[in-house]
Amino acid sequence: MTGTIGSTVLGYPRIGPNRELKRALEKYWSAETDEADLRDVARKLRVDSWHALHNAGLDSVPGNTFSYYDQVLDTAVTVGAVPHRYRELGLNPLDTYFAMARGVESTPPLEMTKWFDTNYHYLVPEIGPDTAFSLSDRTAVEQFRESAELGITTRPVLVGPLTFLLLSKPDDDAPDGFRPLDRIDDLVDVYAALLAELRRAGAEWVQLDEPAFAADRTQAELDALRETYRQLGGLSERPKLLVAGYFGDLGDALKILISSPVDGVAVDLVTDPATVGALPTLTGLLDKTLVAGLVDGRNIWRTDLDKALATAAKLLGSAGELAVGTSCSLLHVPYDVEPEDIDPQVKSWLAFATQKVREVVTLGRALREGRDAVATDLAVARAAITDRATADRVRDSDVRSRVAALRPENSRRAEYPVRRDAQAAALALPPLPTTTIGSFPQTTDVRKARAQLRRGSIDEATYRRRMREEIERVIRLQEDLGLDVLVHGEPERGDMVQYFSEYLEGFASTHHGWVQSYGSRCVRPPILFGDVSRPEPMTVDWTTYAQGLTSKPVKGMLTGPVTILAWSFVRDDQPLGDTAQQVALAIRDEVRDLEAAGIRVVQVDEPALRELLPLRAARQQEYLDWAVESFRLATSGVTDGTQIHTHLCYSEFGDVIDAIVALDADVTSIEAARSRMEVLRDLSDVGYAKGIGPGVYDIHSPRVPESSEITELLRAALEAVPAERLWVNPDCGLKTRGYTEVGHALRNMLAATTRARATLS
Numbered sequence: 001m002t003g004t005i006g007s008t009v010l011g012y013p014r015i016g017p018n019r020e021l022k023r024a025l026e027k028y029w030s031a032e033t034d035e036a037d038l039r040d041v042a043r044k045l046r047v048d049s050w051h052a053l054h055n056a057g058l059d060s061v062p063g064n065t066f067s068y069y070d071q072v073l074d075t076a077v078t079v080g081a082v083p084h085r086y087r088e089l090g091l092n093p094l095d096t097y098f099a100m101a102r103g104v105e106s107t108p109p110l111e112m113t114k115w116f117d118t119n120y121h122y123l124v125p126e127i128g129p130d131t132a133f134s135l136s137d138r139t140a141v142e143q144f145r146e147s148a149e150l151g152i153t154t155r156p157v158l159v160g161p162l163t164f165l166l167l168s169k170p171d172d173d174a175p176d177g178f179r180p181l182d183r184i185d186d187l188v189d190v191y192a193a194l195l196a197e198l199r200r201a202g203a204e205w206v207q208l209d210e211p212a213f214a215a216d217r218t219q220a221e222l223d224a225l226r227e228t229y230r231q232l233g234g235l236s237e238r239p240k241l242l243v244a245g246y247f248g249d250l251g252d253a254l255k256i257l258i259s260s261p262v263d264g265v266a267v268d269l270v271t272d273p274a275t276v277g278a279l280p281t282l283t284g285l286l287d288k289t290l291v292a293g294l295v296d297g298r299n300i301w302r303t304d305l306d307k308a309l310a311t312a313a314k315l316l317g318s319a320g321e322l323a324v325g326t327s328c329s330l331l332h333v334p335y336d337v338e339p340e341d342i343d344p345q346v347k348s349w350l351a352f353a354t355q356k357v358r359e360v361v362t363l364g365r366a367l368r369e370g371r372d373a374v375a376t377d378l379a380v381a382r383a384a385i386t387d388r389a390t391a392d393r394v395r396d397s398d399v400r401s402r403v404a405a406l407r408p409e410n411s412r413r414a415e416y417p418v419r420r421d422a423q424a425a426a427l428a429l430p431p432l433p434t435t436t437i438g439s440f441p442q443t444t445d446v447r448k449a450r451a452q453l454r455r456g457s458i459d460e461a462t463y464r465r466r467m468r469e470e471i472e473r474v475i476r477l478q479e480d481l482g483l484d485v486l487v488h489g490e491p492e493r494g495d496m497v498q499y500f501s502e503y504l505e506g507f508a509s510t511h512h513g514w515v516q517s518y519g520s521r522c523v524r525p526p527i528l529f530g531d532v533s534r535p536e537p538m539t540v541d542w543t544t545y546a547q548g549l550t551s552k553p554v555k556g557m558l559t560g561p562v563t564i565l566a567w568s569f570v571r572d573d574q575p576l577g578d579t580a581q582q583v584a585l586a587i588r589d590e591v592r593d594l595e596a597a598g599i600r601v602v603q604v605d606e607p608a609l610r611e612l613l614p615l616r617a618a619r620q621q622e623y624l625d626w627a628v629e630s631f632r633l634a635t636s637g638v639t640d641g642t643q644i645h646t647h648l649c650y651s652e653f654g655d656v657i658d659a660i661v662a663l664d665a666d667v668t669s670i671e672a673a674r675s676r677m678e679v680l681r682d683l684s685d686v687g688y689a690k691g692i693g694p695g696v697y698d699i700h701s702p703r704v705p706e707s708s709e710i711t712e713l714l715r716a717a718l719e720a721v722p723a724e725r726l727w728v729n730p731d732c733g734l735k736t737r738g739y740t741e742v743g744h745a746l747r748n749m750l751a752a753t754t755r756a757r758a759t760l761s
């Protein structure tokens with residue numbers, strides 16, 4: 001069907017159904033294999049994906065969705081935006097690419113940050129006035145040819161030029177006021193050259209992803225969008241252009257794209273169903289392809305096909321071609337639900353990437369050939385949707401009554417001074433108390449024990465003994481170092497969300513449901529399908545075992561409700577805020593049980609507080625209100641003398657700074673080392689006046705900080721915060737590090753603390 005799109009997905013997972021790419025990358029990086037081995041694995045993964053998508057019956061198969069690490073990094077390399085410090089390493093192209101992604105001994109990697117409001121991370125390109133844009137890598141063209149040789153005409157997917165620049169940051173040479181977007185004209189020339197090459201290679205369509213326009217944008221940015229697509233649309237030699245906007249509504253950008261000379265627009269009708277009302281009024285659509293994103297690309301629920309068809313019916317006649325697609329790339333979901341050993345009823349409600357492709361194909365056929373052509377598929381889907389909507393296991397009347405009975409006082413503690421004095425008496429800590437964020441290095445032995453327990457090759461008792469040995473070692477190490485508030489080290493947790501989900505009612509776990517988080521790193525998000533409750537304590541045994549080994553206070557360690565939601569696949573049948581309340585009550589039970597077992601300090605981590613912030617400002621306050629409320633509900637069930645800590649990392653905190661204050665934790669430990677304590681001033685400016693532990697060293701790097709560097713940071717911190725409120729801790733947990741470096745780094749942290757204490761009068 002030349003010229004049309006019909007049915008398609010906007011992108012596909014690439015890590016491999018059994019994480020083949022992860023293993024191949026890690027072997028290459030450790031020099032166990034060579035470049036040819038890695039390229040072989042990559043090619044096979046691409047070929048398998050193209051065949052799978054083509055054979056499933058998609059009319060248009062996306063291409064260039066493979067990446068060795070990250071699609072934004074790929075784009076930077078394609079357009080020649082490789083900073084000098086990586087070029088100067090003199091490495092071959094592949095190793096230069098990996099140096100940008102992971103750093104080398106002499107040169108740190110590019111900064112990494114979250115891809116919009118997902119749990120995927122991209123590498124932040126650095127752009128300056130002198131960045132020499134040129135078409136420097138032709139992977140997109142080569143992969144188009146590779147698919148064409150198999151008889152599949154793929155639709156290469158590129159990060160759009162505006163989104164690329166909007167996600168970039170100014171390089172170190174850029175003058176004040178420079179914005180990467182200032183370079184759009186030069187970048188457009190490179191895209192024009194690439195589009196021409198793709199056309200010459202035979203590409204009919206190219207997809208340009210512009211999700212940056214699902215967030216609030218300035219008039220200048222919208223003008224740049226109009227001008228860019230006027231230019232790209234006007235090129236004489238180019239494939240048809242499909243511009244994809246996803247993760248929300250495109251707002252004013254939608255009209256701009258529809259009145260531009262591009263050939264198609266893909267919209268996300270899952271995150272933003274309201275767009276359906278606006279589309280038929282846009283007459284410019286009549287000569288374009290509209291890809292209606294009707295299948296959720298980032299959650300794992302089966303699509304309500306009847307509802308999707310009803311939505312499509314409202315759009316019939318509005319566009320030159322009405323095509324069916326996913327709301328966004330399927331990168332964010334696992335490959336296939338089939339091999340999962342999940343309760344059959346819950347499993348029948350799920351659709352991973354393979355199943356979503358089939359849903360898109362079914363919808364496409366229904367639109368083209370009529371519902372009768374796919375009557376069986378529609379009936380199966382309908383039965384599963386009805387079953388899920390009415391299933392007993394989704395609703396728990398006890399949980400619902402408990403939520404209904406909640407009163408504002410359940411989320412309020414006594415005034416801070418009262419708590420502070422009670423805690424000072426209970427804990428008797430020295431000035432500048434020292435602590436860590438929770439996890440200690442996850443040794444091979446610890447990981448092995450977990451894997452052996454999963455496989456059944458060791459029994460529960462052996463596993464517990466081995467974890468207890470590790471806890472004892474962590475306690476002894478902390479005592480030896482002289483830390484003040486100890487932790488048990490979290491050896492029993494492979495992942496700080498996955499672990500809790502396995503204890504909670506309302507969650508299901510997968511065995512193979514890996515999703516790329518960044519590079520070779522994957523997560524296995526749990527599936528939150530029903531009302532959440534906590535049948536039994538989750539951490540009390542480990543924590544009290546640790547407390548029994550020492551007279552110092554041991555800090556209980558929990559993950560907060562927002563982070564549990566952010567890193568799970570969550571139910572879509574009720575507002576997220578309602579689900580957060582249920583999770584908060586489960587955590588509240590755990591906090592209270594820890595207190596009852598004699599634990600005097602409890603930390604509830606919320607590293608994902610910033611991540612779930614809606615992209616549009618108009619929706620942010622509502623989110624922040626329920627996010628804060630859920631944390632307070634989780635942590636307000638204790639007496640004044642129990643000290644509540646929280647921990648935040650992985651983000652810029654500017655947009656959530658008021659919310660951090662509103663959490664009302666007694667102590668907040670927060671990533672700060674890399675930004676040299678700037679967050680302290682931001683917090684003071686908005687009136688934060690409780691305990692604060694700015695991270696004094698970056699745990700993301702194996703480098704051991706000198707105690708003099710930490711002394712410097714403590715001096716800076718003491719300028720912003722009075723000594724009686726300052727805590728000393730690393731930036732985040734230590735699980736990705738090794739014991740040797742952790743021992744040295746913490747020793748230096750304690751030496752710096754001793755010196756800082758001596759300067760206090």
Ligand SMILES: CN1c2c(nc(N)[nH]c2=O)NC[C@@H]1CNc1ccc(C(=O)N[C@@H](CCC(=O)N[C@@H](CCC(=O)N[C@@H](CCC(=O)O)C(=O)O)C(=O)O)C(=O)O)cc1
Pocket residue numbers: 119447448450451493494495496497498517518520521522523524525567650
């Ligand atoms: C802090 N971050 C997290 C995010 N999301 C989460 N859900 N959790 C997080 O911690 N998002 C933001 C950041 C992202 N950062 C990271 C950092 C590191 C990883 C990572 O290393 N992932 C591991 C897998 C971790 C895990 O779950 N391990 C389990 C299972 C281990 C495993 O692979 N087992 C094998 C068998 C092994 C054997 O010896 O037999 C298997 O199941 O096949 C565990 O340790 O028990 C990774 O390897 O990618 C992710 C995000």
Ligand SMILES: N[C@@H](CCS)C(=O)O
Pocket residue numbers: 437438439496557605607647649732733734735
């Ligand atoms: N307690 C967790 C927080 C990570 S953000 C840890 O230490 O790993």
Ligand SMILES: [Zn+2]
Pocket residue numbers: 437607647648649650731732733
């Ligand atoms: Zn952290």
